[in-house]
Amino acid sequence: MIFFFGTLLEQLSDGPNWIHAIQHHQTNARENWWKSLLFINNFSNSASFQTWFVAVDMQLFVFFLIILTFNAKYPQYKKFIYAIITAISILLPPLLANYYNLVYNTLVQSESLRYMEYQYIGYNVKVLYTIYSTVGIYLFGIITGEIYMEIKRRTNHKSFKGVFIYEIGWWILYVAVSILPSFKFKSVEDNPALSSLTSHILCNIWAVGYCILILGLTFKLGGIMRMGLSxxxxxxxxxxxxxxxxxxxxxxxxxxxxxxxxxxxxxxxxxxxxxxxxxxxxxxxxxxxxxxxxxxxxxxxxxxxxxxxxxxxxxxxx
Incomplete structure (x- = not known):
């Protein structure tokens, strides 16, 4: 992909907006290719901006490999460590946003593709494109796996399919997490700390909700949704x-x-x-x-x- 963005992409079109849309991606692919190979491209602009999460995902994998190894040896500290990681995920991004005076709002205009990275490069590199911004979501996935293994051990992988309270609860939760991203607090948009804090709290709530939904799917809840996904x-x-x-x-x-x-x-x-x-x-x-x-x-x-x-x-x- 790095080679494609650095050499071949510019040959695939020639419209008047083409050079403005891909020029910075071509430059990033040529100059920062080694950062992508080392999975540290989230600290600067990469060939294609969505690949910042590939680097973050690898960093989170290494980080939690160390955490899980430590928990296996010292299980008495697991809850404390998980609480600290959750607090960091929620509180550190808004503290950094306030310290650097960074506010992030999505651009909706014709030149978004060209200027989106550069308009918010400070917020992206210092807050959004970091492991501490998404470490809570990764942690909730690990906790979901642990809960699944514990329930499976205690119930011998019992199915909750057809149990009314579980079925209706799953669909209510699905509707709730689906509309959660639409919540916006315009009164705090200009405040770096509050805007970042509310967004990260909502993001972590959204992640917990989907973890519960996935856990329900493993026990055959979800009805037609589970049938479609499987x-x-x-x-x-x-x-x-x-x-x-x-x-x-x-x-x-x-x-x-x-x-x-x-x-x-x-x-x-x-x-x-x-x-x-x-x-x-x-x-x-x-x-x-x-x-x-x-x-x-x-x-x-x-x-x-x-x-x-x-x-x-x-x-x-x-």
Whole structure:
């Protein structure tokens, strides 16, 4: 992807807005490629701005590997450590936002793609694109896994399907977390600390809600939602969503790079562009999954199986 953004992307279109949309991505790919390889590109602009989370995800993985290892050796400190991590996730971002006087509001204008990173580079690098901004969400996922294993151990993976109170509770929670992102507090938008604090509190509440929903799905709650997510079609589509995450911005740039005339958007134009974007993004992700991800995974499977076979043969000889 870094090579694509640094060399090939500029050749795919030539509209009047094209150079303004992709120039900074090309520059970032050429100058900061080594940061992406080391998974530290969240500390500066990367080839495609959504890939900051790839770096953060790797950093969180390493961090929680250390935490879980420590908890396994000293389980008496686990609750205390989890409480400290949750407090850091909620309180540290607004404290930093207030210290640096950083306020983040989403731009909605024609040059958003060009200036979004640079307009809020201070907030992004110092607050949003950091592990302490998302460490609470990662922690809630780990706690959800621990709760699942404990319930499974105690109930022998009992199904709660058909139990009215659990079924209706799951759907009420689903509606609640679905509308939660629409909540905005305009009175605090100009206050760095309060705007960041409210956004991170809502984000952590949203994460806890979805963790509970996922936990419910594992015990067969959710009705038609669970049937859809576990269908053969959804399972197959899930195998290319990572490539979709990596390449959807490239598809968006390519589509809008061909615009020649002034853009007068209406509902029909927006919906048609959205459908076109989905077709291009999913097709590109499918092709790249077949060309790169599957063969690379197969090579790693062969190498790992070979090492396991060698290890088993050595153990048998001993």
């Amino acid at each position: 269908s053969a079609f959804a399972v197959k589509m899930s195998r290319i969503v990572y490539q979709l995450y990596l390449w959807h911005m490239a598809a968006l740039y390519i589509i809008y790079g061909y615009i020649r005339q002034p853009l007068y958007s209406n509902d029909l134009h927006f919906n048609l562009r959205f459908i076109l974007f989905q077709c291009v993004a999913w097709s590109l992700s499918f092709i790249l999954t077949l060309i790169f991800e599957y063969p690379i995974n197969k090579i790693f499977d062969i190498l790992l199986n070979k090492e396991n076979m060698i290890g088993s043969e050595n153990s048998k000889s001993k």
